[in-house]
Amino acid sequence: MNDAMLEVVHGRHNALIDPSLQVWGWEIPVYLFLGGLAAGVLILPALMELLSGAKARSMALRLAPWLSAALLSLGMCALFLDLSFKLHVYRFYLAFEATSPMSWGSWILLLVYPVAILLGLGGLTEGERARLLASAGRVRLTSLLMCLLGRADALRRPLLWAGVVVGAGLGIYTGILLGAMAARPQWNSAILGPLFLTSGMSTGAALLLLLGLDEHERHAVVRWDVGAIVAELVLIGVLLVGFATGDRTSQHAFWHLTSGPWAAPFWSLVVVTGLGVPLALEAVEIRRRLPLAMLTPVLVLIGGLSLRVVLMLSGQASSFREFP
């Protein structure tokens, strides 16, 4: 009888909290997207060099670590814009809170820069180094630059591994940031960490393909991308299975994504446009040895951003309040 009807009148009307959470706007999904992209752009060239043993030939791959640092800086700008107490931004670096994924993330962000800069210096050609040294000479930084270039060459292999590890940490943390929040059933899954990492790898590969690689590198990156997209589809499947077989809040999250209010953007933008179509196009390109269509990486990038936007918005809308 008690379940016959339930009417709840909620007397709280806090801005950005009620009727559903809206505290995080466009800045956070953009940051998560750029963070994943920076991770992918850092990991992929490093892994390719580690596996092949030869330095990259194309400019895009050689300069990828610089691009990674630039993308991350752009993402951090978005993150800064989100802070409502901007003057206190330095507080992130006066503490390390082991239970806070955001604290881990803020320190990982700092680790990316030295690794990316040293990897980037190591990837410069002799001509580029000469030009850079000449510029450094004008501001009396020649000896420092010489020292850094020496270290970058001597420690090339450990630095490549450091790039892979730090990049993976960056990519996974962006997912764990959301996944660790039990208060939001739509986010509360450990799958989000690896999902955001593979998505970052895929979007990173897509960006490198757009910038232009040589024939051999392009084939390798397209194959990497196919693997990342397949892994991403599997992880999305596992995420949905986890939701469907969980408690009532998880089942509600499953409904939200698969047939509820977020189903249309999830299926159309994330699964079909961002994963299904690019996978089919890349499979055909590999099998038929066709030249790469520029459309494919663009779709992958749209899908990567859509994944973050859809999960961010749907996650904030999911709450225990739906289950009085």
Place this chain on the structure above:
Amino acid sequence: MSGQIEPSRGGSRSGESFLLKPVAYASALGREKRYAMVVDTRLCVACKACVLACKGENAVPDGYSRDWLVEEVRGWFPHLSAENRSERCNHCAKPPCVAACPTGASHVEDGGAVLVTHDKCTGCKACIASCPYDSRYPHPDGYVDKCTFCLHRVQAGKQPACVEVCPTFCLHFGNLNDPESEVSRLLRGRKSKVLHPETGCEPNVFFLT
């Protein structure tokens, strides 16, 4: 003072050291004091005096509230049952907001009250997103704000403002570690519940049913 607790700045508080944070949660029950609030839903008439008292005492800005009323009606007419609840931050024994805070601004104060040190808050809003009760809000001045259990009044030997003004005496505040306190006696003698126990946060606001 307008309700803002100025926590001590030393590193001795349990919530401020990441190594001690899990210990802080585990030892919350063993503290000298464990503050709790008990709301008698059978006496509450949803008059909102508690909401107004809090806004005045703590200078809560327009458009926000640290406590609020929820009215639930179940059944079919004429067989209806109603429950009025005066709700606020649950000052959980295992607060996910404290765990999520990257700067240590959210911390567990003496007596188990969960507070925010405004000076340390960056307004990243991770604590807001991690609270299953949506009890926090971004203050227009930038920091994140919430119920403090009126600790500034409690430390001066007074009751929280909402408890003080309640005309039906449905709100009770006290120390659960004292078996003779009013809250302990009420929870021993009456059936009670907490909101969403499935979250595992172990709230310290109880509702007599």
